[in-house]
Amino acid sequence: MVVGQLDRESADRVFAALADATRRDIVTRVLGEAASVSALARNYDMSFAAVQKHVAVLERARLVSKERRGREQLVRGDVGTVRAAAQLLGELEELWRGRIGRLEEVLADPEGADPR
Template sequence: MVEQTNELDSIFGSLSDPTRRDILKQVSKKSLSVSEIAIHYQLTFAAVAKHLDVLHRAKLISKNRRGKEQIVSISPDTLATASHYLETYKQLWENRLDSLDKYLKSINKNKKGKR
């Protein structure tokens, strides 16, 4: 509606769920099969598979078949995209706050001068 990139939409959307963040944490340490991931949660297998699908569509993970298993790995580049987005804005805001800070100090100095 405002930007045409829904890349960030799906990345941040994926990250908004604690189960999915936890899955990312798991596979960031070691690539795992779908069932190895699923056993860590009280959810049904299908529910976990759906979470993996969300992460996959956001390109935060990749899947590779190894025999009958599907091995899930992280895709670090995608997270870099999100990270870069946040860093840019953080920077921008910090600069703005710095300016405000200087401005307030300059006003203060002025006041002191006038007294």
């Protein structure tokens, strides 16, 4: 992965991971401050193992990283990956705004309309 950019495979992993509300919430919680997996698990009505699986999906997408501290595993959000995803979304938005703008121009210009 190029710094600041997501390749196609990485983007797929990031957006697939963020498709789940629990995982989005976990990322939001750990972007500001690291939290242990057990502390995260207390926030959800699911098993510790289920939260671990969510964290593993986020880790594969590089949205979070884990660090062992004694018996705990601390989870930290990766701001760089979040920024890269936001940049990709911004580029897609710009592309579509350009296409919509062009379509508006074509529709507004009666001379450019096909007389058929």
